[in-house]
Amino acid sequence: MRFGKTLSDSVYPPWKDKYLEYDKIKKLLREDETSPQGRGGEANWTEQDEETFVHELTVTQLEKVNQHQVDTFSSIRDRAAACESELPDPEKEDTGKSEDEWKDVARDMLKELDGISKDLNELRKFSRVNYTGFLKAAKKHDRKRGLKYHVRPILQVRLAQTPFNSEDYAPLLYRLSAMYTWARQKLGEESANKETDTDIKPKDTYTAHKYWVHADNLLEVKTYLLRRLPVLVYNPQDVKVVDSSQKDPSLTSIYFDNHSFDLYQSKVEKTEAGLSVRLRWTGHLTDKPEIVLEKKFVGENEESNDIRIQIKEKYINSFLKGEYKMEKQIQKLEDRLGPDHDEVKNLKANVDEIQSFIKDKQLEPVLRASYTRTAFQIPGDDRIRVSLDTDLTFIREDALDPDRPCRDPDDWHRSDIDKNEMDYPYSAIKKGEISRFPHAILEIKVKDTKYTRNNAWLHDLMNSHLVKEEKRFSKFVHGVAELFEDYVNSFPFWLSDLETDIRRDPVTAYQEEQEREQKKAEDEMAVGSFLAGSKLSSPRHKVGSPGKYSERRLSGQISQSVQSRSRLRDSQLQSTAEEPDSDDDGVQGTEQVDVRDSSQGGIRSFLPAFSNSRYARRHRQRNAWDNAPLPPGVKEPSFWIKDQGDLKVEAKVWLANQRTFIKWQHVAILLATLSLSLYNAAGVNNNIARIISVVYTVFAIFAAVWGWGIYMWRSKLITERSGKDFDAVIGPFVVSIGLAVALVLNFAFKYRAAVADNREDNSTALFMGQGQMNNGLWVQEL
Template sequence: MKYGEHLKANVAPEYGPEPYLDYDKLDEIIRVLSKQVPSSADQTSRQISLTTPPQTNAQGLAADVKGETEETFLKALDGEMAKVESFTLKKVTALRDKIRATEGNIRDSTDIAKSNGDPLAKDSRERLLDQAEDIAEDFLRLEKFVNINFMGFHKILKKHDKHLPNNPCKNFYVNRMHAQAWVRGDYSDLVVRLSHIYSSLRQDDLAKEPGDEANQSFLRSTTKYWVKTEDVSRVKYAVLKHLPLFLQKTSTGETDSQFTNSVYLDNDSLELYHGRLDKTPGAIALRLRWYGVGDPKLVFVERKTHNEKWTGEVSVKERFMIDESEVHQVLTNTYPIEEKRKAMLAKGKSQKEADEWEQLVREITQVCVSKQLVPTCRTQCMRTAFQIPFDATVRVSLDTNLCMISERGYDLHDMKVWHRDPSWVLEPNEITRFPHAVLEIKLQLTGGNMTPPQWVTELQNSGLLYECHKYSKYVHGCSVLLPDDVRSVPYWVDDVSLRDSINASGGSRILADSVAGVGSGANEVYSHLLPFGDVSHNRSATAVGRTAASKMASKGLIGDKAMKGDGPGLFNEPIMEDDFLGEDDDYCCSWMFPFCSRSNNYAMAIVAPTSIQKIEPKVFLANERTYLHWLHHGVILSTIASGILAFSEDSGETWGEVYALILLVVSLGFCVYALHVYLWRTAQIRSRIPGRWDDPIGPMALGAILAVILTVNFGTKLWEISQLQN
């Protein structure tokens, strides 16, 4: 389908076709220009005559007889950009007016409720929530409008340069478009004000008090996801409906994100990198973190220690704060620990707190010297945090504009210089920009309750998030920026969506065979964990494994709305390159029960709002254990049958021989079934097809057959005994 038709099919009814890019008009101008063969300009002439007629063709007519020139296309393009920009800014102004009105309604309703001494009425709260939801839907609709036009301009410019290679203009106009307000504008203030509205209606300030959970034991679960750029605003809205933004104060007001820098320390052999990559028990990561733009003033020295859950220990993160001038002392083990400890006690800190602080500082300063740690890699991002004050049940962070910068190759001046000067020019191989946002969900599960809140589950299954098992910004940065120093690389570097960014940073040698022509090594084993697929398996770069839930999520349909199929034309949209439906899976025992058809499973996959199935490497081991258990039972049955058959032949018992032969057939069925289920489930795990991976029918069928045989044998023996007594 042509993009012009796709654009028309996705026109918002509230907007109409007028404000959208007129793709067909620009396309027609390109077609006319491509059919013309104008005489080429004289590239050597440096002078012109204003009285000389224009160049003519073979008939003696002006070369551009139809009047369509390159100038016509460029003027039309400028007009379309101005039209889209004007409409976008007008809608943003209208959205701000709506938010202002809703904020006024909340203040009025709250004041009335306080004057009456009553809480905010339920009907008033629902009415205000509806207003906030309408504002959010308008904003997401506007963002979709911007995205579809943005993509349209990219495609029409690419088409222009393809058909008119003598007059390329894509690079110039793309850079110009990125400088316009409708593309570069930061409208995060709308998100901040929406967060205030939802927080006021939830009354988050009354939800918890400091120290409410100080004495409760809990288990913290952390999961990391990749989020496509076009889905960031929708994910933010899905979270802020339940958690308030952790706002940052700036000179221009409040913003929903904070500039975050983290400098990671390692030695020449990248010992800490390989420890974190291999998930060695006790492996540590050390970093120096500061917040805000400009030179750091306060620096957090942080240590993360990895422990596997099966060992009974949990991974921990510890940190202490120092002044920027003291970083040199920490890195050289000259930090005045005793003086700082006395100052802490003088300020009222307890003896226990001082002891724990001292132990942490001594361990970090000593390891910096003993392992000869130096600045190795820096991560930069804009971090948006969500959390109810004094309530750590659910914490969410979203990192956008994520990039990694190499901290190698400059003079440290005996650790006095520990990060690059912002004024230094970075070479292409010294920085890599991550193409996705990174979402981190931290759940505090208390009292044996291992079930996360429903809204978290709905978000995880919305099709907007793509889990990347054990993803690490530091590990990714080192593997891409220091390809000559690393002995092994993480599995996710083979994800097809990262290929361009890795190649742009000069790290192509770490990619798989089909990408860079070098050995892929063990990474092929973990291809099932890649969020967007890998080239070697010929997967699309548009999120393999996504079901129709992804399309629903792009319309804001999450959870119950997705199940009900709300929204116009949900299944009638044309499938473009960004709309990829996952493969429908075969039911495990379709060979045994033909009524379980592929079409039924496909329909179920279309309706169910499931995302890519969560996979961990231990799932493969569980599948192998299940296979061995089934084989074990099959071998036991075959051994029993062989014994019965041997004794029956000696005694001449006919029924015993028949019974033994039937048991042999059943034992063979157990083994065949075990092999079939093992291969089927392995394929399901590798492809991460959403749906059930268990087989509730096969075991029941085999168990029923075995029970019938045993019952018949028991009845036969009872009959023989009764005959002997008679």
């Protein structure tokens, strides 16, 4: 179907005058003339014709479409705000309306929300079809007048300046969902306590964040990640063997679709559940790697369901034709587990489902995506999984043109690439059959936990100038849009960003982050405090701000994960839960391993150098990271970008430091007073008391000097905005142990002196008794 027909079929009647006038554009382009290589087509095209065409396309038509987008979305937001104003105020017990009146309000609200939802859906279709129309018109122009003029770069810049295609509808959708829920609950269609009545526990869910990374920022992003997460080493022979020379794996995926590109359309337009089929392997095909055939289903609730089977290369052709149904694998599994085992039944069901789906949709290989992956993850801890894909290349793998097929129609892959073991940049591939992506793809998968919702370094990276967010980016969609643009009539929105420089100024990036946070807060507060304590939204849709706590929460888990590294099994290579519409599976982590050390306790808990407590492990791990050698070619920065702004420290931080200093001086004064009193009361002959008083004086001086030194050291850390710990355990340890020893010695000396005095008194009494006895005997003798 030609795009002109597609555009006319997509027109929403109330907005028919607001769409791109595609026929007018084609008339200005004089599409009926001969091609520039013909007899006079290019000679009749003047500078004035070019200026008229460019102005009409990039100014008149684009501003008309963009203005309608802005006005309509603003009107929809106002209508949503008007509905929100009808919600009851939970702080007021007496709302002034009866229950029947509130039900009438709920019915009217549902009708208005239905209208808002319909207009919002039509607005999304309006944006997409017009966006595709602008790109199609630019392509027609460059193909016809490309010998002298190119309009697509100008159009890309103008699309970036008038971003009618990049509106984020998610905040408004959440608000509409909350109002829908209130109205249904008020009308009795939905129970307010529905969630509390079920015993089903939600499974672990991941939220995926996708970003583009410019080549100039690639090394900085890698080093930033290396300081927080270790590289997940991939070793195809044995995951227990860590090979430091092992290179990052090269992954290859071959995507399937039919001649109408139905799977592509379902992903771009989101008209139905997204489906995709692909073959995936690691390394060169000549190395006989494990090949995985995967079918992915993405439902309306954005949850994905994957079906995967491992298949050998020699069976792929017969499997795709339906001639082979994995009989050998199934038989081996039956012999090992029995024919009635659940694993055997699941394998049979998966084989039948994938084969029937390929047959019903008439799918065949159309696109190859090849890239090099670097994975970052703490072994045994899958709460944060980061992958960085570089050298991303898309290659046509189709046989759509029977006269010049890119692939042998009787084979499932291009033999010229795999037999010759071609690597990036695939210089032997023809220009029209390959597209090299200019940026790296950073994907961060975060499990919804308290730890990940309050993670400072993750929040800083995701909002920094080093990355550019592309929420809906898909390798399959991008490859088809780049290499099969003549076969499809809908394009993803991110194509316009490829012609622009994605690098940003750090100050500008920070200001944009603050604006986003403010807008997000306004959207969350728009419904009012009515929703403050309700359970209307699922926890998996909530994105917390990771900036509340410092990054020190992360390092406390590293040493524990390092201990579990040797216990990882082969299941580390199996994939875990993925985000919707993910096109990049690779080496994934296992479930979190719980490692406990029974040697904790006793004096070890007081000595960080020997303790296995979380506090001690955190200190040791931080020291290990600080002293770790940097990668080759990387220099330690002389300053941090985060430290270049104005110094803003809360008053309570300074006051806390001063309060600690005053406490130390208080301790010093008390010890000095005690020592002086003891010295004066001891007298000249009491040497023990005089010595103890001198010891107390030494500790008093140490406490005063230590308090002052720590106060100055912490003030320096605060001024430098250092991320180091402020803990200082040596001073309290020395003073406490020293005073305890002094008291014990004092008691021992006094006890020994008392025993000596007692013995002396007994000896004197005995001597006097014997003298009296001798005197009595002498008197008697006389």
